[in-house]
Amino acid sequence: MTALHSSDSPTPVFAAEVAERVREVRDRIDAARARGGHGQVVTLVAVTKTHGVEAVEAAWAAGVHDVGENRVQEAEAKRAALPHVPVRWHLIGHVQRNKARSAVTFDLVHGLDSPRLADALDEAARAAGRVTDVLVQVNVSGEASKFGVDIAAMAAFADLLRAREALRVRGVMTMAPFDADEGTLRRVFAGARACGETLRAAGHRADVLSMGMSGDFEVAIEEGATHVRLGTLLFGAREAA
Numbered sequence: 001m002t003a004l005h006s007s008d009s010p011t012p013v014f015a016a017e018v019a020e021r022v023r024e025v026r027d028r029i030d031a032a033r034a035r036g037g038h039g040q041v042v043t044l045v046a047v048t049k050t051h052g053v054e055a056v057e058a059a060w061a062a063g064v065h066d067v068g069e070n071r072v073q074e075a076e077a078k079r080a081a082l083p084h085v086p087v088r089w090h091l092i093g094h095v096q097r098n099k100a101r102s103a104v105t106f107d108l109v110h111g112l113d114s115p116r117l118a119d120a121l122d123e124a125a126r127a128a129g130r131v132t133d134v135l136v137q138v139n140v141s142g143e144a145s146k147f148g149v150d151i152a153a154m155a156a157f158a159d160l161l162r163a164r165e166a167l168r169v170r171g172v173m174t175m176a177p178f179d180a181d182e183g184t185l186r187r188v189f190a191g192a193r194a195c196g197e198t199l200r201a202a203g204h205r206a207d208v209l210s211m212g213m214s215g216d217f218e219v220a221i222e223e224g225a226t227h228v229r230l231g232t233l234l235f236g237a238r239e240a241a
């Protein structure tokens with residue numbers, strides 16, 4: 001795949017290429033939904049990290065209303081530059097507690113991965129007088145390198161979150177191991193889906209399953225994903241950050 005180079009404003013060629021990729025991806029999403037049979041609505045989150053604001057503008061122009069960034073500072077700069085682009089901003093990466101004040105201003109925080117972060121986000125949301133939508137990140141594969149709550153700790157975490165009233169627990173986010181085979185992908189994604197059931201059993205709304213990236217989103221949708229987070233497929237390879 002050719003990399004799409006960022007320029008200061010979205011050139012017509014860049015915008016047209018993104019629009020074409022969005023069309024192709026939506027076809028693949030629809031086909032995967034049909035194969036999976038879960039009947040869910042799938043939201044495409046365009047991951048614009050490392051790309052310039054023109055990537056957000058091109059996504060919006062292509063009809064994508066959800067944008068994901070994994071770093072608070074980079075996201076803030078883009079949001080400030082694009083007050084006229086009314087996308088929903090998703091914070092998809094690991095959140096440091098000292099960034100909680102900014103994190104709670106996002107439309108959906110995907111990386112709630114510890115009780116301490118839950119406390120920091122809850123406190124920040126209360127201070128701002130808002131309720132913030134969050135996803136519990138689950139580490140299904142148990143990889144030490146991954147952030148996320150272990151499956152075994154999920155029920156207790158779900159209980160604890162009931163008292164964090166400034167957080168609305170909208171569901172689960174997970175990342176599969178890089179280069180996993182299909183059987184592993186299915187096991188990881190089905191495990192995340194089961195964590196959603198654990199959250200609902202504790203009384204949370206938990207209607208969101210954020211899983212699937214450029215290399216594995218079709219399997220994720222077949223396993224029930226409601227949100228896929230795609231960067232490379234839409235915008236080309238990222239330059240090293």
Ligand SMILES: *Cc1c(COP(=O)(O)O)cnc(C)c1O
Binds near residue numbers: 047092093215232
């Ligand atoms: C970068 C990133 C993505 C997008 O990855 P691609 O493989 O480029 O589609 C998705 N989710 C998270 C959490 C990311 O950090």
